[in-house]
Amino acid sequence: MGQVTLKVWRGNSESGQFQEYTAEAGEGMVVLDAVHQVQATQAPDLACRWNCKAGKCGSCSAEINGKPRLMCMTRLDDLPPGEVITVEPMRTFPLMKDLVTDVGWNYEVKKQIAPFAPRKADHRDGTWKMHQDDADRVQEFRKCIECYLCQDVCHVLRDHHKHDQFVGPRFLVHLAQVEMNPLDTGDRIADTKNKHGIGYCNITKCCTNVCPEGITITDNAIIPLKERVVDEHYDPVMMLLRLVLPKKKSGQRSAVSGQETHG
Amino acid sequence: MAAVSLPLARKFGETARRDRWWLTPLLVVAGFGSFIVYATWAALQGQHYWVNGTNYLSPFYSPELWGNSPHAWFGKSPSWWPAWLPYSPAIFILWAPAGFRMTCYYYRGAYYKAFWADPPACSVGEPRKGYIGESNWPLRIQNIHRYFLYVAVLFIFLLAWDALQAFRFADGFGIGVGTLVLCVNVVLLAGYTFGCHSLRHLVGGRKDCLSESPGCKAMHTGCSALNRKHGLWAWMSLFSVMFADVYVRLCSMGIWKDIRLI
Structure with missing residues (x-):
């Protein structure tokens, strides 16, 4: 699949902004994999809640390209190819940090x-x-x-x-x-x-x-x-x-x- | 990008969605809006709603309580009707299907989004800050839906009778294209009406132990099967009832000629 560009919300309860990162996309990768890659290689302080990576714990809820979805169940190859992928925290709950909200x-x-x-x-x-x-x-x-x-x-x-x-x-x-x-x-x-x-x-x-x-x-x-x-x-x-x-x-x-x- | 304060206040139509989220509300406005305009026009005409030589009667005018066609139950237009007000038999009956559709759970969800932008689409910014939903008046009136349902069920039987009558021609039994149009129409209307959420509740959904009432269980299962595609039934029946009126009207005006199949 090559590289994908992620536009990830970075910030806390006071203020924040979108920041762009790139990740190497492999076959079968999901958005959560790409976010983990960004954490591992470019932004070790990026906050992201996750647990099972199998769509059963309900931890990695976020908004991907404006739609509320589980990051672990959203495959990169299901998203429009060549376009920047926007990853935001849920908007209904107070933001703690980056992609993590207080539910x-x-x-x-x-x-x-x-x-x-x-x-x-x-x-x-x-x-x-x-x-x-x-x-x-x-x-x-x-x-x-x-x-x-x-x-x-x-x-x-x-x-x-x-x-x-x-x-x-x-x-x-x-x-x-x-x-x-x-x-x-x-x-x-x-x-x-x-x-x-x-x-x-x-x-x-x-x-x-x-x-x-x-x-x-x-x-x-x-x-x-x-x-x-x-x-x-x-x-x-x-x-x-x-x-x-x-x-x-x-x-x-x-x-x-x-x-x-x-x- | 400059840092911004949270929470982000969203303006009308603002969203990070990339798909054509505006298409569905636009289609609802076009579909429902054109139906309302056509139905209002057709209901006020008061003519060309039956076809001579057949038993075709437009569903917009059925049951015809008082009117000029041979289908009228109580004869010509009522003497007490004010002379200055144009008379149409549809005025007496169209409130029922109109009320049934306007208070239908499926249509409510669709037109709140399409006509009120409340919200315009899922996770898209709204134009208004205030919101009471159906928690208070005037929208609390939507809870009257089941009463419209009772009348709608009665109408299904009346329209089924009309469809049966459409097999009778001046020369005896027959099948015309109009017969098929009226039959398909009543099937689609029945599919919509019998899949109603309120009916599903009344026939069994209100019970926690459905297994105690096999009759209720069977009806609930049937309603639920239709209810799964309630939106599809709603649109198909909306267009079929409109087409049935167009068909009868154009045949009555002599623009279209009904083809006898048998």
Whole structure:
């Protein structure tokens, strides 16, 4: 492939600038390899977070040619040949140094979400019985590697900085994961509307487009949650029906056996 | 390059993206915009919406509650309609499909980007600083979508009936190009309507334990299959309904001649 030119953001929380570097590109190389080469040969102080180099740890999130992507999963030969490759840190989070951002806000957000609250165990040995069909839906959400690329691309956080009112697509996926779990007894719908700000999402599908795990964030997590919010807060017929027919959460089902044991 | 302060404030349209990010919003504006202009014009015409000698009725005018065609349910235009206001049977019904599409989750995402630039495209700078999204009025009204869905489902059955009627000609059973146009149209509209996110929720998505209700599970699976390409169904059905009206209109005006296949 020859040489590639990288335009890498260098700076800290105060100021910064793009700096150009060149790297020898070999077959199968990814952007993270090129950044490591720059670190090894030209800029030993270049800060870059990475870990698995296999698209599973979610550490090397950055913006490559303006698109949020994992550096370790972006092959150089997939980028336009002969053009300078721009590598920037994620814009949604405070910059620490060069390509490394402080994603600590996400950990604080997660603490605010009511945790998974399973029903009483179905069996005396503390286990539950659930149908694979019911598990399938939430298993998709468990693929999340918390790379926060979806948070980065979400314009509500990225451009409008609604960090104090909106949890972002990553945590709407998390909410869907616990809320739709057949074993869960919790009810987070009021929080999803009021505290976690689902109404701010205007369904651009940018989060779905950048997810390296291919989670259908908008269609399978956010919109179903929006519909559950409609059920409880905007649909007068559903609200009326709920008065007549009390809401039946999975945890209120009769367990198969051994109800006195806890998981 | 001079050092700059962080965070970088981005101007409208500013991005490091190198691809043609502006193409999709431009196509949405062109496609959706031309449909809105044509549909408004066609709905206000009040004529050339059925073809004599056939049972073709334009989907923009179905169901025809009051009107001059043989398809009208309650006879001629209503006596209480103000004389100074031009009458068109489409006025009574087009609010339903229009509302269904305007509040559709797919279209919302598409037109927020294309018409409001909110954002213009993913990771592209926006023109406005303020943002409330759908968290407050007026866009909170989008939550009414499922009510438009109920009417849209009813319309699918009515349009399917129209498509069946299109097999009946003055001389008996037959198939014309118009029959095929109306049949394809109702299939595409059904694919769009039955893949609706709200329907997917109502038929089963609202349940955590779908396995307890095999009927709900089957409907949810079917809806989900259609929902995967909801955007494609949305565009195909939008153009097919427009083409069906164009076909009926031009045949009615005598510009096109319907070809009988059988």
